[in-house]
Amino acid sequence: MPLGSPEQPIVEQPRTLARITEQLEQRPAAPERASASPAARASIPQSSAAPRVQKSPLREDIEIALADEQLKALYMGLDPQVQQAFRGAASRLAERLEAMFVRGPVDVREAHGDIVRWLHVIPRLNRWFLTQEAKVKTDAILALARKQK
Secondary structure, eight states: OOBTSTTSOOOOOOOOHHHHHHHHHHSOOOOOOOOOOHHHHHHSOOOSSOOOOOOOHHHHHHHHHHOOHHHHHHHHTSOHHHHHHHHHHHHHHHHHHHHHHHHSSOOHHHHHHHHHHHHTTSTTBOHHHHHHHHHHHHHHHHHHHHHHO
């Protein structure tokens, strides 16, 4: 049964640009990176996993703009393989949107198309729900672009 179909109604949550803007304003400023002394670095245990890449403040803002409670609930209901594909697509989307911000004016059509392709990773997603989510997320990205100016 497709998500958001009449048999499984979508519970509307208040999602406005004001809420997203509030979340972006509440995010603490990025701390200044102090260089650690060699002794301090030596005391930090090195994990065998790949090192975690530090995200830029812009990238974190983009991820905040793309995330919402309803999408998180859908994500938690996905199979692990689909979750991994969704995370990978989300990472590529955030990277691409960040490049758009750095390059210059954000191309609305390109951003919207990228968001739609990202949401298409979710199986059995209702077309109308996808369209609505893509529009809300595109509006959030545009609000972030205006804030960055």
